[in-house]
Amino acid sequence: MVAAGDRVWFRPADNHEGIIESIEPRYGILCRASKRRQHVIVANVDQLLIVASAAEPYLKPNLIDRYLVTAEKAGITPVICINKVDLIDPADLQPLVGVYGQMGYQVILLSATEGIGVERLRAAVRDRASVLSGQSGVGKSTILNAIEPGLNLRVGHVSETTDKGRHTTTTSSLVPLAAGGHVVDTPGIRQFQLWDVIPEEVAGYFRDLRPFITGCRFPDCSHTHEEGCGVKGAVADGFLDVRRYESYCQIHAGDMA
Numbered sequence: 001m002v003a004a005g006d007r008v009w010f011r012p013a014d015n016h017e018g019i020i021e022s023i024e025p026r027y028g029i030l031c032r033a034s035k036r037r038q039h040v041i042v043a044n045v046d047q048l049l050i051v052a053s054a055a056e057p058y059l060k061p062n063l064i065d066r067y068l069v070t071a072e073k074a075g076i077t078p079v080i081c082i083n084k085v086d087l088i089d090p091a092d093l094q095p096l097v098g099v100y101g102q103m104g105y106q107v108i109l110l111s112a113t114e115g116i117g118v119e120r121l122r123a124a125v126r127d128r129a130s131v132l133s134g135q136s137g138v139g140k141s142t143i144l145n146a147i148e149p150g151l152n153l154r155v156g157h158v159s160e161t162t163d164k165g166r167h168t169t170t171t172s173s174l175v176p177l178a179a180g181g182h183v184v185d186t187p188g189i190r191q192f193q194l195w196d197v198i199p200e201e202v203a204g205y206f207r208d209l210r211p212f213i214t215g216c217r218f219p220d221c222s223h224t225h226e227e228g229c230g231v232k233g234a235v236a237d238g239f240l241d242v243r244r245y246e247s248y249c250q251i252h253a254g255d256m257a
Contacts, residue, residue: 003040004172004184005129028076030131033193042131042172042184048076049125049183051134051143055087061096063135065206065247066192068105072205073197079106079124083139086111099241103207112142122147127180136188144185148177153185199252203231206248208240224249 002008007024026043033039050067052059064080071078080100082093090109097107108124110117124130125147132140141153172186203209203223215230216223223231234240 001040003043004174004186005042005044005131007044028129029074030070030076030133031074031195032070032189033195038195041133041186045076045129045131045184047125047128047130048078049081049121049130049132050078051081051083051132051138051140053084053134053138054082054090054093055084057135057137059096060135061243062247062250063192064100065244066194066251067133069194069197069202069205069251070192072207079108081108081110081117081121081134081143083110083112083143085109085116086114099208099244105207110139110143112139112146115146118143118146122179125177125181125183129182131184131186133186134188135190138188140185140188144175144183148175148183151175194251199254202248202252206244208244209248212240222252224252 002020002023006026008020009022009024010018010020012018028045029043030041030045030048031038032041048067048071050064050071052064059082068078070076082097085093093109097109100107106124108117108121110121112118121143132144134140145151145153170187172184174182174184176182197205199222200220203213209223209231212230212234213221213223215233216226217228218226221229221231223229226232231240231245235242235245
């Protein structure tokens with residue numbers, strides 16, 4: 001199947017149409033599992049903009065962690081974008097931002113409607129092949145309208161009853177940027193199940209867990225229940241964030257975000 005971002009060979013046909021004959025080898029693939037099959041969201045990107053919202057809908061750090069695992073596996077640079085910071089006290093986000101920042105991840109606090117952080121994000125996407133992904137209602141289309149004036153993408157609203165957004169973007173589309181580069185806008189997601197990542201591999205994609213794995217007594221340690229576990233010891237001693245460890249355990253167990 002052809003995905004957004006694919007480079008293809010095509011043969012011109014009548015009525016200004018064409019026939020795709022082959023797809024060039026891919027790199028930088030963002031994909032997830034859907035009905036036990038691989039769903040390629042976008043191909044040939046070098047940067048993943050993980051969009052979350054501080055409120056409306058509420059922030060889901062475990063979903064961010066799943067995106068980070070996928071980015072680490074695919075070799076894509078992740079940028080965590082937390083939108084709607086005008087709806088809360090930004091100081092409330094500092095513990096979460098600090099944990100990600102200590103691991104070397106770039107975090108941008110945004111309010112696309114108020115213009116907060118827009119210039120920083122605009123600089124981050126310049127001359128890059130980026131993809132914008134996140135749950136419905138976090139403001140992906142609003143962010144694109146902010147960093148590329150004149151797009152006038154349709155935006156939706158979050159339900160006050162369910163705290164969930166509606167799909168305003170129904171298909172992935174590649175948006176060229178006037179300053180250089182492009183961003184692939186993608187539909188909002190409800191869940192993000194990892195593709196082709198077995199439980200034994202998950203810890204290796206957690207930057208903060210990796211340094212403590214060598215301290216485990218058993219080489220096949222799952223870091224969930226074993227005695228003499230270096231990771232569990234680091235959590236107990238305060239060297240690892242408890243929420244991140246709980247997120248690891250949830251992903252390792254195969255629970256859905």
